[in-house]
Amino acid sequence: xxxxxxxxxxxxxxxxxxxxxxxxxxxxxxxxxxxxxxxxxxxxxxxxxxxxxxxxxxxxxxxxxxxxxxxxxxxxxxxxxxxxxxxxxxxxxxxxxxxxxxxxxxxxxxxxxxxxxxxxxxxxxxxxxxxxxxxxxxxxxxxxxxxxxxxxxxxxxxxxxxxxxxxxxxxxxxxxxxxxxxxxxxxxxxxxxxxxxxxxxxxxxxxxxxxxxxxxxxxxxxxxxxxxxxxxxxxxxxxxxxxxxxxxxxxxxxxxxxxxxxxxxxxxxxxxxxxxxxxxxxxxxxxxxxxxxxxxxxxxxxxxxxxxxxxxxxxxxxxxxxxxxxxxxxxxxxxxxxxxxxxxxxxxxxxxxxxxxxxxxxxxxxxxxxxxxxxxxxxxxxxxxxxxxxxxxxxxxxxxxxxxxxxxxxxxxxxxxxxxxxxxxxxxxxxxxxxxxxxxxxxxxxxxxxxxxxxxxxxxxxxxxxxxxxxxxxxxxxxxxxxxxxxxxxxxxxxxxxxxxxxxxxxxxxxxxxxxxxxxxxxxxxxxxxxxxx
Amino acid sequence: xxxxxxxxxxxxxxxxxxxxxxxxxxxxxxxxxxxxxxxxxxxxxxxxxxxxxxxxxxxxxxxxxxxxxxxxxxxxxxxxxxxxxxxxxxxxxxxxxxxxxxxxxxxxxxxxxxxxxxxxxxxxxxxxxxxxxxxxxxxxxxxxxxxxxxxxxxxxxxxxxxxxxxxxxxxxxxxxxxxxxxxxxxxxxxxxxxxxxxxxxxxxxxxxxxxxxxxxxxxxxxxxxxxxxxxxxxxxxxxxxxxxxxxxxxxxxxxxxxxxxxxxxxxxxxxxxxxxxxxxxxxxxxxxxxxxxxxxxxxxxxxxxxxxxxxxxxxxxxxxxxxxxxxxxxxxxxxxxxxxxxxxxxxxxxxxxxxxxxxxxxxxxxxxxxxxxxxxxxxxxxxxxxxxxxx
Numbered sequence: 001x002x003x004x005x006x007x008x009x010x011x012x013x014x015x016x017x018x019x020x021x022x023x024x025x026x027x028x029x030x031x032x033x034x035x036x037x038x039x040x041x042x043x044x045x046x047x048x049x050x051x052x053x054x055x056x057x058x059x060x061x062x063x064x065x066x067x068x069x070x071x072x073x074x075x076x077x078x079x080x081x082x083x084x085x086x087x088x089x090x091x092x093x094x095x096x097x098x099x100x101x102x103x104x105x106x107x108x109x110x111x112x113x114x115x116x117x118x119x120x121x122x123x124x125x126x127x128x129x130x131x132x133x134x135x136x137x138x139x140x141x142x143x144x145x146x147x148x149x150x151x152x153x154x155x156x157x158x159x160x161x162x163x164x165x166x167x168x169x170x171x172x173x174x175x176x177x178x179x180x181x182x183x184x185x186x187x188x189x190x191x192x193x194x195x196x197x198x199x200x201x202x203x204x205x206x207x208x209x210x211x212x213x214x215x216x217x218x219x220x221x222x223x224x225x226x227x228x229x230x231x232x233x234x235x236x237x238x239x240x241x242x243x244x245x246x247x248x249x250x251x252x253x254x255x256x257x258x259x260x261x262x263x264x265x266x267x268x269x270x271x272x273x274x275x276x277x278x279x280x281x282x283x284x285x286x287x288x289x290x291x292x293x294x295x296x297x298x299x300x301x302x303x304x305x306x307x308x309x310x311x312x313x314x315x316x317x318x319x320x321x322x323x324x325x326x327x328x329x330x331x332x333x334x335x336x337x338x339x340x341x342x343x344x345x346x347x348x349x350x351x352x353x354x355x356x357x358x359x360x361x362x363x364x365x366x367x368x369x370x371x372x373x374x375x376x377x378x379x380x381x382x383x384x385x386x387x388x389x390x391x392x393x394x395x396x397x398x399x400x401x402x403x404x405x406x407x408x409x410x411x412x413x414x415x416x417x418x419x420x421x422x423x424x425x426x427x428x429x430x431x432x433x434x435x436x437x438x439x440x441x442x443x444x445x446x447x448x449x450x451x452x453x454x455x456x457x458x459x460x461x462x463x464x465x466x467x468x469x470x471x472x473x474x475x476x477x478x479x480x481x482x483x484x485x486x487x488x489x490x491x492x493x494x495x496x497x498x499x500x501x502x503x504x505x506x507x508x509x510x511x512x513x514x515x516x517x518x519x520x521x522x523x524x525x526x527x528x529x530x531x532x533x534x
Numbered sequence: 535x536x537x538x539x540x541x542x543x544x545x546x547x548x549x550x551x552x553x554x555x556x557x558x559x560x561x562x563x564x565x566x567x568x569x570x571x572x573x574x575x576x577x578x579x580x581x582x583x584x585x586x587x588x589x590x591x592x593x594x595x596x597x598x599x600x601x602x603x604x605x606x607x608x609x610x611x612x613x614x615x616x617x618x619x620x621x622x623x624x625x626x627x628x629x630x631x632x633x634x635x636x637x638x639x640x641x642x643x644x645x646x647x648x649x650x651x652x653x654x655x656x657x658x659x660x661x662x663x664x665x666x667x668x669x670x671x672x673x674x675x676x677x678x679x680x681x682x683x684x685x686x687x688x689x690x691x692x693x694x695x696x697x698x699x700x701x702x703x704x705x706x707x708x709x710x711x712x713x714x715x716x717x718x719x720x721x722x723x724x725x726x727x728x729x730x731x732x733x734x735x736x737x738x739x740x741x742x743x744x745x746x747x748x749x750x751x752x753x754x755x756x757x758x759x760x761x762x763x764x765x766x767x768x769x770x771x772x773x774x775x776x777x778x779x780x781x782x783x784x785x786x787x788x789x790x791x792x793x794x795x796x797x798x799x800x801x802x803x804x805x806x807x808x809x810x811x812x813x814x815x816x817x818x819x820x821x822x823x824x825x826x827x828x829x830x831x832x833x834x835x836x837x838x839x840x841x842x843x844x845x846x847x848x849x850x851x852x853x854x855x856x857x858x859x860x861x862x863x864x865x866x867x868x869x870x871x872x873x874x875x876x877x878x879x880x881x882x883x884x885x886x887x888x889x890x891x892x893x894x895x896x897x898x899x900x901x902x903x904x905x906x907x908x909x910x911x912x913x914x915x916x917x918x919x920x921x922x923x924x925x
Contacts, residue, residue, distance in 0.1 A: 071585065072577065103585075105617055389863030418837055422863055451866045487869040491897050516908065517872045517901050524900035 054080035059088055066094035075106050082113035087120055096124040099136045111143035129166040134175040141170055141178055145185035180211045187218035201229035205241055216247045239264035246270040251278045265293035266305040273309055291334035389422035400432025413440040421455040428459025450477055454488045458495050467499035478506045490521040494528035501529055557641045560621040562604040567627035568734035570597025574627050574634045575604045587615045590631055614658030620650055630695045631656055637691055644685030653700055653714045662717025669710045692738030694726055703741050707748045724751055731756040736767045743773035747780055747808050754781045780809045800828030807835040819843050822854050833858050845870050853885035860889035868894045872901045880911040887912055891919040899923055
């Protein structure tokens, strides 16, 4: 137990030390003492479920925590200061000192605490916008532009001049990430004076992509305040600037439609997406533009850009049947081709394929992905697998909606393919006829495997191609010495309905079988044939 | 047997639907490189985020154990400390002190939107961040087993310090590598697999032997050296024996087969066909009969050729044979399965019923009605299936 007098003296010492501490450690300060002690580690490891060392601590303990060598205690103390809305000068100074902490999460926690600590905290934040370290300036700008401004986007003239000036200064900062925050901050306060709007528009046109792409959202929020400042950028010779402008300008603006013919594939995808969103072009047209853009994207960067737009397009229309039927498949096939062209390392294409297959990550997607993969159709006798039958079954409902489903089934129904019977059954059960299905099923009548021949007979009948070809196959199978083949033949005979009458004597004999399974199948077949007859 | 077969087996698991899963809260801990000269201390804030501190052991100090509490020894030197927004699923530390790799995200493995796998160098700079969509094409990702939280793609990894590669081995066996210099994603050359057989981490050696078996690499000399080393762990020994057996070197098959029935290592059983070819079939039948883990996956490697053996096992009364027939999509076996539904062995009847209902659908309604009329041990289950056959 520490005597009370010593503890008080210790706290006083810490307060004094904090008051005397500089606002920020010098740039060449040695690294903070590491590592945490074992006791501290236990508190650290406890997480939010465990005891927070500052939960019931007084302001002095929090102040001590802000200066603690252990980073997790500094972090938690900054969080506690924010939660308790402490505005004592010593605490605010401690938080201001943490703005220069080497660890980003601690800088952020300190900046957020200051942003919510009233005018005194705000003043310390503004003062730190001129800090020498870019990391500090970024944390400060984050806090200034999010905590202070997100709740109400007031006209700039109603904001304290001390904020307007730091934002304008940040917009000209040498660090691009600070500039980005400054410009977005200016956009968020919805300025009305021409000087600021002109500056934003000028940066929008001239910033490198690492800044410019992040300005799009902020500038878009300005809407009509920008007037016509951005429209001329649609004709910029720089495609990157045209892309930015295409994202901002109202698609109802005269001449916007011409972007669908832009030489840059990314500009075309952006225009197609926005015109579709505004219902100014139909799904099919948008899909054609996107698919062409995928074909034209001849560099990895271009392909990535196009794919990023596609992902957004798919995400906004997850359950739209019309889109799926009219547009998505076209794009999906273009993505398939792009993947083959660019190889397995085409990350952007891969991501789009994953995102674009509606509904995301379902069993159906698995089935189609399996069917799409050429690995499964390599034609080697050594290829062996089982669950393609599941994929084939699940792909069947998509025939007629996605061409890829029908194509894959026809491909896997070919002679020699493993599980070709499953593909033939799926082609028979599909709600629509896949191109090439009839020929594939017909070819299977000559398969060496009697089960595949029976699958072909049943699919042939199910598709309404007539009973003629099926009858010979079924008759032959009903005479088989293999009980399994006879059982499947009885099922096929039942499918034939009245056309199965030719087999009645044979089926009656099988119905007398002592095997209950064969008996049940034969009886059901007799019933089906006679019911059809009536 | 082609190595693509391994991926296909996973369809079974994936199509079975997403499993529920739970994760314990992530724990702060320490991970050392295989030589014990460098280590990473992982501390946390919140549920699963925190700092990773890369430390060099003091020269001349004893090696740091591979894993331990999150402590930094007195006198050791801190090289870098970085914030990890998500706790890693695993950490590998370079034996040269070049840095460390944080593998994927704890609690949500294989999230395809993120890029949680990273390499942090000794200056604390992140050299790359990758996710599974960067590493594998979508059709391959969709074949990895899934649960509610995760895509279980990860089998293991090693750091190849000589070539500057992080080699990531997925559950389907064919690895990808990421350059720790510039983040390029690469196929893994056979030379890297050969080099990994000398890796100081036995887990890396075992993984490399698995890849060697799947690729049928002629690394007999190295495998023989491993077999001759009594200090090698069991898992490495067994895999080296497997590679030698695959290469036709006599005297190692028994050692490999000794791993067939291990409860904690079902890779061996599932990959018997890769080592023994068609000779594996009777062994897998035996393994299926005894309920060995991995036997169903191994049998699947034979595709439809395994159907007669599975049917014979079913007649023998082995319930797992019904599951194997279902995996194989053996629709022609429906009469055999339906007969097994009448078995007095309730476990066998139940397994056969599930398989028959999945494979036959509405086609088997008359047979199920007949079985119900005759009475079985699974009448309630038959009624349920009759209500759901037309789904």
